[in-house]
Amino acid sequence: MKKISPSLLSLAKDQRIETAFLLIKSKIDWIHYDYMDAKFVPNRAIEIDEIANIKKHVPKHIMDIHIMAFNPEIIIEKSINLVDYATIHYEAFENKNNILNLIKKYEDKIKIGLSIKPETPFEQIIPFLKKIKLLLIMSVEPGAGGQSFIFESLDKIKKAKQYIKDNNLDVIIQVDGGINDKTAKLCFESGADVLVSGSYLTLNFSVKKLNKLLS
Numbered sequence: 473m474k475k476i477s478p479s480l481l482s483l484a485k486d487q488r489i490e491t492a493f494l495l496i497k498s499k500i501d502w503i504h505y506d507y508m509d510a511k512f513v514p515n516r517a518i519e520i521d522e523i524a525n526i527k528k529h530v531p532k533h534i535m536d537i538h539i540m541a542f543n544p545e546i547i548i549e550k551s552i553n554l555v556d557y558a559t560i561h562y563e564a565f566e567n568k569n570n571i572l573n574l575i576k577k578y579e580d581k582i583k584i585g586l587s588i589k590p591e592t593p594f595e596q597i598i599p600f601l602k603k604i605k606l607l608l609i610m611s612v613e614p615g616a617g618g619q620s621f622i623f624e625s626l627d628k629i630k631k632a633k634q635y636i637k638d639n640n641l642d643v644i645i646q647v648d649g650g651i652n653d654k655t656a657k658l659c660f661e662s663g664a665d666v667l668v669s670g671s672y673l674t675l676n677f678s679v680k681k682l683n684k685l686l687s
Contacts, residue, residue, distance in 0.1 A: 473644065473666065474660055474665065474686065475501075475502055475666045476502075476656075476666070476667055476673070476685050476686060477500075477502040477503060477536065477646070477667065478495050478503055478504065478668070478669055478677075479503075479505075479506060479617070479668050479669065479670035480492060480503070480504075481517055482617040482618060482670045483674055485522070488522070488526065489526055491674055492526050492530045494677060495674075496530055496531045496533050498677075498682060500533070500682070502534040502666065503534070503536075504536055504538060504646075504648070504668045505518050505526075505535060505538065506537075506540065507519070507520070507538065507547055507551075509541035509543075511541070512540050512541050512561065512563075512614075513615030513616075520554070523537065523551065523555070527554055534557075535555040535556050536556060536557035536558070536559060536585065537551050537554075537555045537557070538559045538608065539558060539559060539560050540561060540564075540614050541561075541564065544560040544561070545577075552578070555582070557584075557605065558582050558585065559586065559608050559646075560574065560585070560587065561586075561587045561589070562586055562587065562588050562589075562592060562597055563588070563589055563592060571586070571600055572599075572600065575600070575604065579603065584605060585606030585607065586600055586604045586606075587609075587614070587648075588607075588609060588610060590610055590612070590613060590622045590625060593628075594632055594635075602641060604643060605642070605643060606643065607632055607643055607644070607646065608646045608647075608648060609625055609628055609629055609632065609645065609648075609664075610625075610648055611647055611649035611650055611651075611655075612649030612650050613649075614648075618670070618671045619649060621649060625647065625649075625659075629645060629662040630663055632645055632663065633645060644666055645663060645664050645666070646664070646666040646667070647667050649668070651667045651670075652669070652672040653672075653681075653684035653685055656684075669685055672685075673685065
């Protein structure tokens, strides 16, 4: 798998539906939606009602919601009939056993992903890999667009890819943060399946930019 999943985070609210429509018409079939509670990260982003509105007006596509919040279960409940993947943050749980409890509760209803910040070692989330469908490796600090790629993330991608392969797991590796034509190539070479591209791709979108990310 080699896919680009645009993020609408860097766009003004009144630009998101039009841009999402343009992206899908340009053969993109996956869009990444960022939810923030202004506590786990300092900002807010797309709200659930806006995601529902986009789904109503934009042709069918894979939808994943990146939940940057301390109580992700509330957001999963609100989005369970809207999106295909709901990705929670490892760092949002003080008691890590609650991650497994949440996955068990929802695994038959929605595909659950797990995200890790740049400072979180890959080894810490190994116990959860057999239970999730998507691993989101953050290559910038979550919460804002337009940041520079953290190159140490490449080693984490390689470790994840090797572990998934060695254990014959069905887990998609998604990478988010600082993705442009140069870092995209490095991420794909390291083993990423899906790259989230925000400001580079969605601000002044063009098919040429998309092709550069995939080349």
